[in-house]
Amino acid sequence: MGDFNEVVHVAERKGATSLSASGEDFRAWINDMELVDLELNDRKYTWLRGQSCSRIDRTLVSLEWLDTYMDTRLRGGLRGLSNHCPLILEDRRLVQGPRQFHSLDSWFTHEGFLRMVKEEWRGLGDAQFLDKLKALSKPLGRWHKQHFGNIPEKIKKLEEEIKKVDDMVSNGVYDGTVEARRKALVRCCELWYTRQDIHWK
Structure with missing residues (x-):
């Protein structure tokens, strides 16, 4: 996944009428390596500067990878100040079993985070570990909104x-x-x- 600085189809570069020799070579290499170029679902181009537009950012996967992760889709994020749109690979499979517990590394940069967790954890008493994690999700959500919300x-x-x-x-x-x-x-x-x-x- 990344910026390959080359298009493999004429339609991937605005205004192009033919594919360059390096583009032809890159496309042949993808085929030789038996890779699949994942389709971008929500936009035509990933790189924009002035009136120039191209799709030079892509994600190449093996057939074995695609067999394992069949329900993925590729979309572009907001490019902000960059000329490139970030590529976002999403897995659309439904997660089975209990909902996973999540934490963010950025929380640990806040001096009050661990203190808040300890206080909340003690307040839950002798409940089972998984029940405590589940109960901790709500105060964590409130704390995140207050300190990292925007x-x-x-x-x-x-x-x-x-x-x-x-x-x-x-x-x-x-x-x-x-x-x-x-x-x-x-x-x-x-x-x-x-x-x-x-x-x-």
Whole structure:
């Protein structure tokens, strides 16, 4: 899965009328390796810059892999500031058995997370382990919404505050308090950048 920087069909490049020699070679290689190029379900192109559009990002799988994961689909995510759309591979099979318990690595970057878990866990008394995990899901959901509910918005507010301080400095307002405030805001913003990276991973 990734950016192969090549199309394998004329329709995968906007305005193209023929396939390049390197495109022909890449398509032949895919066939020689007995790979399957998963179909992209929700868009035609994965790379856009100006009026140029191509599908150069793809996911290649073996026939054996496809036999095991028959119910997968490939879709593109929002490209944001990048020229590329991220590829998202989804498994549409229904999960059998009890609902899985999930935690996010980003939670462990928050100083209050483990304390909250310990308090909630103690409050559940002598219940069975699986029952405790099930009961813990609701307070975890509330805690996540309160502390991690909208990370981009938190980052945006911090960036706006940093800009206000920079504007003050540009207008001649500068002292130790202003510098200390900027450093504190930058540290906090960096922490949320890290949390956002961990969250997406």
